[in-house]
Amino acid sequence: MSLLTTTNNSQGIFRPDHGRSQEAEGLKGRILAIFTGLENRSISRGWRNALRDEVQTLHEDCAVENWDGEGALPITIDVASRAKRIVDLLPEGIISPDVVSVPNGQIMLEWIGSRNIMLNVMISGEKAVYAGILGRERPSGQWTDLDNFSNPLARDLRAYFLSR
Amino acid sequence: MPRKDKKVSVFRTTDCDNFKIWWISDWYVYRKIRQKAVARADLQAKVVRELDMKVVSTNLPRSRRHADIKGWPDDDQKALQFSLELAHKSRLVIRG
Numbered sequence: 001m002s003l004l005t006t007t008n009n010s011q012g013i014f015r016p017d018h019g020r021s022q023e024a025e026g027l028k029g030r031i032l033a034i035f036t037g038l039e040n041r042s043i044s045r046g047w048r049n050a051l052r053d054e055v056q057t058l059h060e061d062c063a064v065e066n067w068d069g070e071g072a073l074p075i076t077i078d079v080a081s082r083a084k085r086i087v088d089l090l091p092e093g094i095i096s097p098d099v100v101s102v103p104n105g106q107i108m109l110e111w112i113g114s115r116n117i118m119l120n121v122m123i124s125g126e127k128a129v130y131a132g133i134l135g136r137e138r139p140s141g142q143w144t145d146l147d148n149f150s151n152p153l154a155r156d157l158r159a160y161f162l163s164r
Numbered sequence: 165m166p167r168k169d170k171k172v173s174v175f176r177t178t179d180c181d182n183f184k185i186w187w188i189s190d191w192y193v194y195r196k197i198r199q200k201a202v203a204r205a206d207l208q209a210k211v212v213r214e215l216d217m218k219v220v221s222t223n224l225p226r227s228r229r230h231a232d233i234k235g236w237p238d239d240d241q242k243a244l245q246f247s248l249e250l251a252h253k254s255r256l257v258i259r260g
Binding site for chain 1: 165167168173197240241245248249251252
């Protein structure tokens with residue numbers, strides 16, 4: 001712990017390395033453990049809120065027809081709501097995806113690990129579909145019950161996109 | 165992913181160097197949508213054909229190079245799979 005202090009006529013960097021209490025040391029250790037835990041969990045509550053904000057921004061930017069100058073369909077509030085719901089259901093401990101608008105009015109969540117490891121979830125108003133390239137595997141599927149998360153998709157996300 | 169008309173717009177660039185490809189982008193795309201491309205994906209036509217889709221010339225005026233990738237599946241899941249395959253087999257070129 002360091003304390004920076006100055007006086008009118010001289011400057012000093014006052015580092016009280018000596019004389020810190022055991023209680024202060026214990027508190028410092030507990031605070032460090034909390035921050036380390038948060039850093040290691042990319043999809044923490046804060047990250048979910050950040051992702052939801054990205055979805056909202058995307059919806060606002062793409063809410064009108066022709067938002068890309070080439071006839072793109074608008075991203076409706078329905079699609080944005082479903083995307084936020086899916087963000088809420090993402091498994092814990094995975095890398096945060098990129099959030100992308102699609103010209104046919106859908107929202108895409110993209111995970112790209114490498115050229116041979118990628119997974120996309122595309123969300124419309126009625127359903128969500130996913131497809132991936134995971135080495136030689138080509139998983140894909142869809143689900144309409146958006147109160148639950150696709151189990152095969154959750155398994156693949158945990159297997160290939162775990163936050164380190 | 166294709167648009168609602170089930171087409172993806174491309175330009176044939178077989179005999180073009182990097183400079184010319186970006187020139188094509190600026191001439192045909194920037195002039196239309198007023199946004200400069202910051203990257204592109206280079207792809208061989210045979211990859212499209214391997215997915216049972218087609219690269220069809222559009223014969224637009226002054227744009228003999230323009231074509232559309234057609235034959236996208238109606239099913240969203242399959243279309244997403246196809247778009248991933250195209251991305252997987254293409255080369256990303258970021259504008260320098």
